[in-house]
Amino acid sequence: MFKKALVLGVVSGVLAGIAGLLYARLYFKINEADFSKVASTIRILSSSLFGGVLAAIGYTAFLKLLKGKGEIVFNLLFTIVSFASLLLPIGFKLPLTIETPELFPGMVIPMHFFPALGWYTLKPLFMPPTPQ
């Protein structure tokens, strides 16, 4: 179970990271606000991967502890944690050389939902629902 969850976590994390990079590039093209020194490629990829791996660990743990109710509790918590993590970019203090700090949350906030989005989207592929 953990192996499957881990593979799902890594794949969804990597894809979330790629989506994050594409979004960052699009954001720069639209707003010409460059936050690459703060939200670098490595940081976006590694934090998305971290989110995916953490989800895999959490999913396995909740399923083991709560059995039938494990999945719904995990889903709820994953979503709540994704929302709660928005406090980080909102309260983040950028280097003073960055001209437009007010545009930073707009770039980073959507990325906080990409790991959860990737997980929910790919889960049926890695863990097909058991037919009733």
Added chain:
Amino acid sequence: MKTIIAAVLILTGSAFTFITAQPWAIADSYNIAFSSDDAGGIFKDFKGNIAFDEQNPATAKFDVTVGTASINTGNGLQNKHAKSDEWFDVAKYPTIHFVSQKVAKTATSYQVTGDLEIHGVKKTTTIPFTFKRTATGGVFTGNFTVNRNDFNLGKPGGDVSEQIKIDLSVPVTK
């Protein structure tokens, strides 16, 4: 007769010759920073007139303004809050203005005393500073502390400490 009149005029004129200090142009790489235990940042808009002569500091004159809307704390929400009517109220008070009244040499540096106007409140303030010559001109460096309550900035007490440290670095060219 004409010679005498000319000589008198020259003598009288020389008695009223004003000693003026060297005018300086503010270069772009200035740094106007503020800090406290809770908040810190910079102002990006700084301009004015500076006249200063190291040999004759009494003739110096500083008349500078800082654009309050140029404040940057590194956080968008904090910037918005700083510009609001609770703090700098940039719509009503778009500038911080300092005009010197007196400049004097101290043992190790200089000090300028003048009217500092922030948020519609004018207060006599003394700023110690140094002046270092560089290849292209010079750099004025100074730091001082203001009590934000003196200028009705923010609510008394509150989350932000009342003593705000100001650090100035102003490179100038001739």
